[in-house]
Amino acid sequence: MKTKASDAKKAYRTQQWIAGIILTLGGLLVAIPFIWMILSAFKTESEVLQLTPTLWPETFTTENFIYLFENMNFAVYLRNTIIIVLCSFVGLFFNAMAGYAFAKYKFKGREKLFYLVLATMMIPGQVTMIPVYLILNQMGLTNTMAGVVLPGLVGAFSIFLFRQFMSTIPDELLEAARLDGASEFRVFMQLILPISKPIMAVQGILTFIGGWNSFLWPLIIANDESLYTLSVGLSLLKGQYGGNFALQMAGSTFMVVPIVIIFIIFQKHIIEGYTISGMK
Amino acid sequence: MKSHSKAAPYLFIGPALILLALFSLFPIVLALIISFTDIDLAGLADYSNISFIGIENYLNIFKDPIFLKSIGNTVFYVVFGVPLVIACSLGIALLINFGTARIFKAFRLVFYMPSITNVVAVAVVWTYLYNPQFGLFNYLLGLVGIPAIPWLQDPTVAKGSLIALAVWRAIGVNMIIFLAALQGIPKTYYEAAQLDGANNWKQLTKITIPLLRYAIFFVSITTMIGWVQFFEEPFVMTDGGPLDSTTSVALFIYRNGFQLSNFGYAAAGSFVLFATIIIITLIQFRLQKKNTDL
Numbered sequence: 082m083k084t085k086a087s088d089a090k091k092a093y094r095t096q097q098w099i100a101g102i103i104l105t106l107g108g109l110l111v112a113i114p115f116i117w118m119i120l121s122a123f124k125t126e127s128e129v130l131q132l133t134p135t136l137w138p139e140t141f142t143t144e145n146f147i148y149l150f151e152n153m154n155f156a157v158y159l160r161n162t163i164i165i166v167l168c169s170f171v172g173l174f175f176n177a178m179a180g181y182a183f184a185k186y187k188f189k190g191r192e193k194l195f196y197l198v199l200a201t202m203m204i205p206g207q208v209t210m211i212p213v214y215l216i217l218n219q220m221g222l223t224n225t226m227a228g229v230v231l232p233g234l235v236g237a238f239s240i241f242l243f244r245q246f247m248s249t250i251p252d253e254l255l256e257a258a259r260l261d262g263a264s265e266f267r268v269f270m271q272l273i274l275p276i277s278k279p280i281m282a283v284q285g286i287l288t289f290i291g292g293w294n295s296f297l298w299p300l301i302i303a304n305d306e307s308l309y310t311l312s313v314g315l316s317l318l319k320g321q322y323g324g325n326f327a328l329q330m331a332g333s334t335f336m337v338v339p340i341v342i343i344f345i346i347f348q349k350h351i352i353e354g355y356t357i358s359g360m361k
Numbered sequence: 362m363k364s365h366s367k368a369a370p371y372l373f374i375g376p377a378l379i380l381l382a383l384f385s386l387f388p389i390v391l392a393l394i395i396s397f398t399d400i401d402l403a404g405l406a407d408y409s410n411i412s413f414i415g416i417e418n419y420l421n422i423f424k425d426p427i428f429l430k431s432i433g434n435t436v437f438y439v440v441f442g443v444p445l446v447i448a449c450s451l452g453i454a455l456l457i458n459f460g461t462a463r464i465f466k467a468f469r470l471v472f473y474m475p476s477i478t479n480v481v482a483v484a485v486v487w488t489y490l491y492n493p494q495f496g497l498f499n500y501l502l503g504l505v506g507i508p509a510i511p512w513l514q515d516p517t518v519a520k521g522s523l524i525a526l527a528v529w530r531a532i533g534v535n536m537i538i539f540l541a542a543l544q545g546i547p548k549t550y551y552e553a554a555q556l557d558g559a560n561n562w563k564q565l566t567k568i569t570i571p572l573l574r575y576a577i578f579f580v581s582i583t584t585m586i587g588w589v590q591f592f593e594e595p596f597v598m599t600d601g602g603p604l605d606s607t608t609s610v611a612l613f614i615y616r617n618g619f620q621l622s623n624f625g626y627a628a629a630g631s632f633v634l635f636a637t638i639i640i641i642t643l644i645q646f647r648l649q650k651k652n653t654d655l
Contacts, residue, residue, distance in 0.1 A: 096459070096561070097459075097460060097461060097462065100456045100459050100460050100465075101460060101462065101464065101465070103456060104453070104456050104457065104460070104465070104468045107453065107472070108468055108471040108472065111471055111472055111474070111475060111529065111532070112471055112474075113490075113497070114475075114483070114486050114487060114490060114529075115474065117486070117489075117490065117497055118482075118486045121489070129495065130495055132494075132495075133500075134495070134497060134500055172380075175376040175377040175380070176377055178373045178374070178376065178377065179373060179374045179376075179377035179378065181373055182369075182370040182371075182373035182374045183374065186369065186370035186373070188367070188370040188371065191370075194374065194378065197381075197386070198377075198378070198381060200386075201381055201385040201386060203638075203639075203642075204385055204389060204635070205586075205590050205611075205631070205634060205635055205638060206590070207590060207592070207611050207614045207615070207631045207634055207635075208388070208389060208392050208628075208631040208632065208634070208635050209384065209385060209388040209389065209392065210614075210615070210618065210619075210631070211392060211395070211614075211618045211619075211624050211627055211628050211631065212387075212388035212389075212391035212392045212395065212628070213384050213388050214618075214619075215391065215395070215405070215624065216383070216384070216387070216388065216391070218405065231380070231384065232384045234380050235376070235377040235380045235381055237381065237385075240377060265366070265369040265373075269373070290477050293479070294478075294479040294480070296479070296480060296481055296593075297593075301619060311479075312479050312480075312481040312482070313481075315479075315481045315482060315485060316481045316485075316597060318485075319481075319484075319485050319488070319597075326489045326492070326495065329485050329489065330485075330486065330489065332482070332485065333481075333482035333483075333485045333486050336478075336479045336481070336482040337478045337479060337482050337483075340477055340478060340479070341474065341477075341478070344470075344473075344474070344477050345470065348470055348473075351473075
C-alpha cells in the first residue's frame with residue numbers, strides 16, 4: 082500500500098516536470114520575437130544584414146535610437162502619443178461616472194439606456210469607421226488632435242465593468258455621506274472613486290495600453306506628420322527604411338519596452354482584474 | 362431617506378452617453394443611409410453630388426472579384442485561426458493550472474505579453490523574422506537542413522504566416538479567461554474523482570472540460586467575432602498581398618473607404634460584415650442552448 086502511494090507521488094512529480102518543460106519550450110517560442118527585437122536594436126545596420134546572424138550584438142550601439150530622434154520626428158510622435166494617453170484618462174473618468182450612475186441611481190429610462198450602451202459593443206469598428214470620419218469632417222475636426230481623440234474616448238465595456246463593480250458598494254454608505262451634506266459630485270469624487278481603486282487600477286492600465294498603442298484612428302484622421310503617434314510613425318519608418326532592420330527594431334523596442342515594463346509592475350492588477358470583473 | 366436631485370444621474374451619464382451616441386449609434390444610421398448612395402470625394406465636397414442609387418452597391422459588391430476573394434480569405438482565417446486560438450490558450454491554461462511550483466505563475470506573464478504589445482511594432486518585428494534572406498526563421502530552418510520557406514511571398518503560406526502571428530497575439534487574454542474559470546472549479550470534485558480511481562485524462566474530460574463549457578463558449582464567440590473582422594495583421598504586414606491572397610473583408614472595406622474614397626460602396630461592404638457577425642452570434646447562441654438542454 083505504501084509503495085503504491087509513493088509511486089503515485091513519483092508519477093505526479095514527473096507530470097509536473099513534463100508540464101514545466103512544455104511550458105518552458107512554448108514560452109521560449111512566444112518570447113523569441115521580443116528577444117530578437119531587443120538584441121537587434123543594438124546591432125549596427127551591417128551586422129543585422131549578415132547572412133549568419135549573431136545572437137548577441139558584436140558591436141553594441143545605441144546609434145539606432147539616436148537616429149530615431151535626430152533624423153526622424155520620434156520626439157513629436159512621443160509627445161502626441163502621451164497627449165492621447167492623457168486624454169483617454171479623461172474618457173476613463175467619464176466611463177466611471179456613467180458606470181456609477183447606472184449602478185447607484187434609479188432614474189427614468191435607466192434600463193433602456195444601459196441596454197443601448199451595451200448594444201454599442203456589438204457594432205464592429207468597420208461599420209462606424211466611415212460615418213465617423215464623415216461626421217468629423219463635417220465638424221471640421223479632421224487633421225486635428227480632437228478628431229483623433231474623441232471617437233475612442235468612452236467605451237461601453239468599460240462602463241459595464243464600472244457598473245458591475247460599483248453596484249456592490251452598499252447604499253448605506255452613500256446615504257451617510259449625503260446626510261453629512263456632501264453634494265452628489267463630492268460623494269462620487271471622495272467616496273466612490275477611492276472605494277473603486279481595484280477596478281480603477283485595471284481600467285487605468287488597460288486605458289494606458291490602449292492609448293499608447295492607438296494606431297488606426299490617428300492614421301485615418303491625421304494627415305499632418307506633426308499629429309502622428311508613435312505607431313503611425315513606426316509604420317512610416319517601415320515604409321521609408323524597409324531595408325534597415327536595425328533601425329526598425331529600435332523603433333519597435335521604443336514602442337514595446339515601456340508597455341512591457343508597466344505591465345510587469347502592474348500585472349497583478351490586470352490578471353486579477355479578470356476575476357474582479359466576474360469573467361468566469 | 363434623503364432623495365437626490367433628479368438631474369444628478371443624467372449629469373453623470375451625460376458625457377459618456379453623448380459621445381457614444383455621436384460616435385457609435387448615430388454612425389450606424391448614417392452608414393446605412395450612405396450605403397444606398399454613391400458618395401465619394403466629390404460628394405464629400407458638395408452634397409449635391411450625392412445621389413441615391415438604391416441597392417446597387419450591394420448588387421455590385423457581390424460581383425466584385427476582390428470582395429469574393431476577401432470572403433474566401435476571411436473564411437480561411439476563421440476556420441484555422443479560431444480552433445488554434447482556443448486549443449492553444451486552453452492547453453496553456455490547463456498546464457499552468459496543473460503546475461504547483463512558483464515558476465508557473467511567471468508563465469502567465471510570458472504568454473500574456475504578446476497581447477499588450479502594439480500591432481505595428483509586432484508586425485515590424487515579424488516581417489523581419491519572416492524575411493526570406495535575413496530573417497531568423499529561415500536561418501533556423503537552414504540549420505536543420507530545411508529549405509527556405511517563402512513566408513509572406515506565397516499566397517497560401519502568407520495566410521498561414523498571418524494566422525501564426527495573430528494566434529501568438531490572441532493566446533494571452535483567452536488564457537487568462539480560462540485560468541479564471543479553472544480556479545472557479547471546486548477542488549473537492551477532483552478529490553472525489555481520485556478516490557474513485559479516475560486518472561488525469563478522465564478528470565480532464567469528465568470534470569474540467571464540461572465545467573469550462575461556459576468559458577469555452579465565451580472565448581469561441583469573442584474569438585470568432587474578432588477573426589471575422591481580421592484586419593490589422595494583413596493591413597500592416599502584407600497590405601493584402603501577394604495578389605490579394607491575404608486581403609480580408611475588413612481590409613477590403615478600409616481600402617475602398619479610405620484609399621479609394623468610395624464611401625458608399627465601403628459602407629455597403631461593412632453592413633454585409635455586420636450581418637455576418639450577427640448571424641454567426643445567433644447560430645452560436647442557438648447551438649449553446651441546444652447543448653445545455655441535453
